[in-house]
Amino acid sequence: MTMQGIENVVGETAYDVSGDKVGSVGNLYASDSTGRPEWVTVNTGLFGSKHTFVPLDGAHVEKDGLHLAPTKSKIKDAPRIDAGGHLSEGEATELYRYYGLGTPKANGNANNGKAGMAGQPGMQNAKMDGTAADGSMVRSEERLRAGTETVESGRVGLRKVVVTEEQQVTVPVSHEEVRVVREPIAEGETGGRIGEDQREVVLHEERPVVAKETVAVERVGLETETVRGEEQITETVRKEQVEVDGLDDDGTGKHKKH
Template sequence: MARTIQPQDLIDSTVMDNSGSKIGKVGTVYLADDTHQPEWVTVKTGLFGQKESFVPLSGADMGNDGLHVTVDKDQVSDAPRIDAEGHLSQEESVQLYKHYGLPGPRSGDREDAKHSGRGDGTRDAAMGAAGGAAGGKHMTDKQMTDKQRSGRDAAAAKGGRHDASTSDDMIRSEERLKVGTEEVETGHVRLRKYVVTEEQQVTVPVSHEEVRIEREPITDAKAGRKAEIGEAEQDVVLHAEKPVVQKEAVPVERVRLGTEKVTEEQTVSGEIRKEQIEVDDDTRRGKHS
């Protein structure tokens, strides 16, 4: 590496591959037993960062935009899924070195580390700020409080991850559904008018003239003139009404399109995960009530 990378600088850093593409964010830092320097990091990938893949720090460099590693994104995605539980075994370490095409640690180095009391060939995990209150630096026993020393010793005895800030408690988390709404287009409504023809019947009163013969007897007293025998005729013009049909267009209705918002309730469902905590008290084993 171009310069020494401190564990506290790596936590939550963005990891970029050898082409500059973002892989994810650093989750856990693993230190080498012999040098106590960062050797591996796990990178949170996948949906919501639920998966963690091991990425080697060999040749990596810390820049302003994040951690630049020498492997590509596809290699990280295809890396073996290992649940190291705070330590990498020799077999797991060799498997990862082989996947990334890197030369593995020499067996002699591991034997030297064993005889010098520096570990069993696995890796120490540095979590959080790589040392909690110490800010990632190694503290001597005199600088540590009794509480920090007991937390460190307990983590070393169990071979697990050690974080002084969380040695006395654990946080239980669970997922919750976060439901909202978004407006989407559901269709189009068009207003169009067209012409149809229909038969309509209307009753109209009409009148006409008819000839009626009126007869009135003439008495001698009313004669008034001398009767004459001869021919005569009288012409009467008759009239009648007939229906006349005309068409005219008149406005009868105004039509427009409008929208109104209707609220209804819909039930949504989804799977959520939550953590449960159980107590394994080995002091009660073998006791009879």
């Protein structure tokens, strides 16, 4: 995997060995001696706030991004190392041991007194080193990536209480009343006698009776509805520009004769 072939995935999506997304590709780290990329940082966490070193051994580039050899859990649990500048001997040793790549050995020829690794001394950030083995230069820029997180904004509950109210209903009722009815005796009828007598009539009436019964009238529940909207986020990003020194007006490096 050459620097020219992998530099295009910077800022793209990084996947683990199973194809699960683990974050975005951050910086490339190349060997001081060969210029070949050996490590990559993967930006994980909310808005890419965490930078994790992952070896490029076994990695490959596809249309959807960079596919790495370790698993997602292995990458997320990797040692936290400052993703800038030069990897020290201790940092390199810690990473090699964690990923099971063996133990790097100190190299007396490491640049600037930095301890190197066997066959590949001094892992240097490819972006900060500036120049690859073929003389080309990698230009990098920051890209704004916005995401969302779900937070609790409030709670709504149901509570049933008992209230009292008055209701009026109209009930038809009836009752019996007594009235005196007199009928004349026809001439020639007998049976009348003089003496005391008493009769009793039982009167009836209807009275309203109230009874209560409990019936279910409706079911009340709660449901949530997702309302989509948009919010604008403004953030400052940086990018690198490449300036060329030593060129003439005609775009060549030759000086004109007077």
